[in-house]
Amino acid sequence: MADLRLITHASELLTGQGVRAREGRHVTDDDLGRIEDGAVVYSVKGRGRLGEIPGRIEWVGPTRDLPKRYLKLRARNLRLKQAVVPGLVDCHTHLVFAGDRSEEFALRCAGASYEDIAARGGGILATVRATREASAQELLELASRRVNEAWGYGVRTLEVKSGYGLDWETEKKCLEVVRLLARRFPEVAFRSTFLGAHAYPKDRSREEYLRELLEQMLPEVARKKLAQACDVFVDDGYFTREEARRLLGRARDLGLQTKIHADELGDTGSASLAAELGCLSADHLLQISEEGIRALACSETVAVLLPGTAFYLKARHAPARALLAAGARVALSTDFNPGTSMTLHLPAVLTTAALYLGMSRAELFAAVTYNAARALGLHDRQGTLEPGQDARIWVLPFSRFEESYYRFAWAPAAGAR
Ligand SMILES: [Zn+2]
Known part of the structure; x- marks a missing residue:
């Protein structure tokens, strides 16, 4: 499991599962697939200049439901301070x-x-x-x-x-x-x-x-x-x-x-x-x-x-x-x-x-x-955090997705990825 990564205790994790189910039309908050205290397991293909080269999403859910087989992975613990959304x-x-x-x-x-x-x-x-x-x-x-x-x-x-x-x-x-x-x-x-x-x-x-x-x-x-x-x-x-x-x-x-x-x-x-x-x-x-x-x-x-x-x-x-x-x-x-x-x-x-x-x-x-x-013809592989999808993930510097646009034109902290 050398190429697997684990993120735990995301303050919120939005999978977007319902958005996919509706094929992107008439979406509501119920479609965000919001998981409080969320975790995600994914594979990577290496590291690039800016971040990990994505493999696939393996598992997504509440941290407390993490399957035993992943417990030996070293976790990146977000301490309920950072949200996770699809890249x-x-x-x-x-x-x-x-x-x-x-x-x-x-x-x-x-x-x-x-x-x-x-x-x-x-x-x-x-x-x-x-x-x-x-x-x-x-x-x-x-x-x-x-x-x-x-x-x-x-x-x-x-x-x-x-x-x-x-x-x-x-x-x-x-x-x-x-x-x-x-x-x-x-x-x-x-x-x-x-x-x-x-x-x-x-x-x-x-x-x-x-x-x-x-x-x-x-x-x-x-x-x-x-x-x-x-x-x-x-x-x-x-x-x-x-x-x-x-x-x-x-x-x-x-x-x-x-x-x-x-x-x-x-x-x-x-x-x-x-x-x-x-x-x-x-x-x-x-x-x-x-x-x-x-x-x-x-x-x-x-x-x-x-x-x-x-x-x-x-x-x-x-x-x-x-x-x-x-x-x-x-x-x-x-x-x-x-x-x-x-x-x-x-x-x-x-x-x-x-x-x-x-x-x-x-x-x-x-x-x-x-x-x-x-709009790019990539929706079969991207746009949601679901098992099998490309592991394109954004770990926000905020605890909620909406803070990313509530704070107008924020700058990423130096070195923060
Ligand atoms: Zn243009």
């Missing part, structure tokens, strides 16, 4: 990029418009420029620091999108960095998503770039297995519904899963398109219509809400309550990116969602565990 899943990030846009934020706060900022060389194209210029090694070092930070907030699974290259060389470089991250941090589960369709580059015509995406980039991404999914930014001035339909149809034919940045700046009907195409997720949804809400609720597609973005842009929040009431599966994520949500603090996103989206404790929990895993 958080950040299912929508733009983790790999270079450049510094803090000056732009200062300008924006001083009243500069997006056009003013773009005219001074800022905005997404500033990140594209810096990312094109950076070496793979530089991008890897920048991204590694970010992974380290996310780990401190309980994140054990990270989705990473490309999309700051807008040319094949850089898109490929960024996706390869995700592969290097996965090697460097085997304790974290990574999923990479190809988002070549993030915006149209300025150095080619629309037709040229679309053709390149369809005929060159997507087939290469699939052939080299550089990503598990393909995402398209559908909005006015970006990609149209019809272009998304073509791109995602091609992606699906090549064996990739699909996602859409949907209904963020305007209602483009792209949430409905995501439901129709059977996408894993439709993300953002600030401007989703009634029809879009109904379409998502009746589909398997996860509604991924990113309230950090609305907070950062002082925009209207997504209609979370309407989505939840209709029966949609709702996940929450940071949307970590240098323009509209420069944070990896997933618990702070929960604070925002609790206050501005009106989500309950059970809904928040499901949104960063099971439903977020579902």
Whole structure:
């Protein structure tokens, strides 16, 4: 039993068993699977830079019910001071990029418009420029620091999108960095998503770039297995519904899963398109219509809400309550990116969602565990603490899960893992 680990006397242990039973819809406190004075036994495959490389969950229950066969394991006794929950899943990030846009934020706060900022060389194209210029090694070092930070907030699974290259060389470089991250941090589960369709580059015509995406980039991404999914930014001035339909149809034919940045700046009907195409997720949804809400609720597609973005842009929040009431599966994520949500603090996103989206404790929990895993197609192995599941575990620095978002934007103690 050398590779088994035992944690005892967790102040509360949330298994999320009921969330899985409900497949992430209409969850209530009863679905949290709350165990007071909980224990968990799990296997590990070794140790990485940040923490244990997870094996499987062997047993979960109240400490007093621990089976005799585990009594000889050395226990990590949490003395009823720390809670244990499934490792958080950040299912929508733009983790790999270079450049510094803090000056732009200062300008924006001083009243500069997006056009003013773009005219001074800022905005997404500033990140594209810096990312094109950076070496793979530089991008890897920048991204590694970010992974380290996310780990401190309980994140054990990270989705990473490309999309700051807008040319094949850089898109490929960024996706390869995700592969290097996965090697460097085997304790974290990574999923990479190809988002070549993030915006149209300025150095080619629309037709040229679309053709390149369809005929060159997507087939290469699939052939080299550089990503598990393909995402398209559908909005006015970006990609149209019809272009998304073509791109995602091609992606699906090549064996990739699909996602859409949907209904963020305007209602483009792209949430409905995501439901129709059977996408894993439709993300953002600030401007989703009634029809879009109904379409998502009746589909398997996860509604991924990113309230950090609305907070950062002082925009209207997504209609979370309407989505939840209709029966949609709702996940929450940071949307970590240098323009509209420069944070990896997933618990702070929960604070925002609790206050501005009106989500309950059970809904928040499901949104960063099971439903977020579902938005990545990983829900068979992740998102709950049940025997047989991956042992992705977060031992909180707090005695209750809700303290992780009641304390707004807390910092992990140095060395605490
Ligand atoms: Zn995004």
